[in-house]
Amino acid sequence: MPVTPHLVLVDDDDAIRQLNLCAIESLDLGSVGSVASVAELMTYLELSWFRGQPVDLILMDIVMPEVDGIEGCRQVLAQQAFADIPIVMLTSIRDDAKLEEAFNAGAIDYISKPFSIVELRARLRSVLRLKQEMDRRREHEQELLELTQSLIQRQAQSERATYLDSLTGSYNRRAFDKKLHDEWLNCYSLRKPLGIIMMDIDYFKRYNDAYGHQVGDQCLQAVAACLPGAESGLFSARYGGEEFAVILPGADLDEVKLIAEQIRIRVEELRLSHVESDVGPWVTVSLGAASGYPGEISDSSQILRQADQALYRAKAQGRNQVD
Numbered sequence: 255m256p257v258t259p260h261l262v263l264v265d266d267d268d269a270i271r272q273l274n275l276c277a278i279e280s281l282d283l284g285s286v287g288s289v290a291s292v293a294e295l296m297t298y299l300e301l302s303w304f305r306g307q308p309v310d311l312i313l314m315d316i317v318m319p320e321v322d323g324i325e326g327c328r329q330v331l332a333q334q335a336f337a338d339i340p341i342v343m344l345t346s347i348r349d350d351a352k353l354e355e356a357f358n359a360g361a362i363d364y365i366s367k368p369f370s371i372v373e374l375r376a377r378l379r380s381v382l383r384l385k386q387e388m389d390r391r392r393e394h395e396q397e398l399l400e401l402t403q404s405l406i407q408r409q410a411q412s413e414r415a416t417y418l419d420s421l422t423g424s425y426n427r428r429a430f431d432k433k434l435h436d437e438w439l440n441c442y443s444l445r446k447p448l449g450i451i452m453m454d455i456d457y458f459k460r461y462n463d464a465y466g467h468q469v470g471d472q473c474l475q476a477v478a479a480c481l482p483g484a485e486s487g488l489f490s491a492r493y494g495g496e497e498f499a500v501i502l503p504g505a506d507l508d509e510v511k512l513i514a515e516q517i518r519i520r521v522e523e524l525r526l527s528h529v530e531s532d533v534g535p536w537v538t539v540s541l542g543a544a545s546g547y548p549g550e551i552s553d554s555s556q557i558l559r560q561a562d563q564a565l566y567r568a569k570a571q572g573r574n575q576v577d
């Protein structure tokens with residue numbers, strides 16, 4: 255916040271401007287600049303702003319050639335950087351119509367010329383006080399805004415930590431359980447089926463043993479990236495170690511199996527070599543599909559169990575397949 259206020263006087267008449275400048279300076283309210291036209295004023299405002307000494311108050315003559323004080327008001331306040339500068343009009347004649355025009359253009363007050371020093375001091379002081387109060391309030395609002403943003407950011411971070419798996423960036427088990435519960439209720443009220451895929455990486459323990467945990471982690475990341483994302487309306491999560499699960503709201507068993515097959519192909523096409531696999535030379539996955547109507551099945555754990563049993567069968571039948 256500026257320690258001393260910065261005022262600027264706009265008047266086209268050189269003699270009057272000098273006189274008024276002396277009068278305003280004698281009030282000792284702050285630093286005072288002066289210009290002879292609205293065009294000069296705009297330049298002055300910009301330069302002051304760049305120098306970090308923004309103008310706190312403008313005293314503007316109404317009657318000026320080319321651009322008058324009323325149009326000057328509009329031009330200044332139309333600029334976002336200057337929209338909060340209070341403008342006090344200087345009038346030599348008391349003309350109510352002109353004054354109303356000036357107030358409509360955004361002027362905050364007026365002073366009739368020739369003015370008394372006492373009146374000038376009182377008017378300018380009150381306008382400057384108002385300006386300072388506005389600045390303080392805006393600063394306070396800015397602080398509040400920043401505080402709010404940092405809180406929101408922190409909350410988002412902790413939410414990420416709560417619901418995301420740090421290794422793969424997928425949702426974690428906690429997020430899965432919550433989503434399953436929500437979608438269960440949702441599908442129940444919409445009388446739609448709820449589909450589930452449970453998926454396991456084939457011979458993953460052997461993979462870790464053969465390639466080490468670091469490569470094992472990379473494998474988990476690559477496989478996780480093969481799962482459908484939120485843009486598909488589906489929900490994928492890392493369910494456990496090398497186990498993943500997908501929630502498919504509204505999908506019947508055929509649709510669930512179709513998506514599961516697409517995932518299986520995508521993983522196989524990664525061509526991640528797996529020398530210890532009995533299935534083939536690459537990393538593969540087995541998937542169990544299930545679907546049911548929440549109204550007919552007692553609870554969500556039942557459909558999860560069905561998907562798990564299907565996964566078990568897929569493994570028993572030779573892995574790298576959907577059941």
Ligand SMILES: [Mg+2]
Pocket residue numbers: 265266267315316317318
């Ligand atoms: Mg004039």
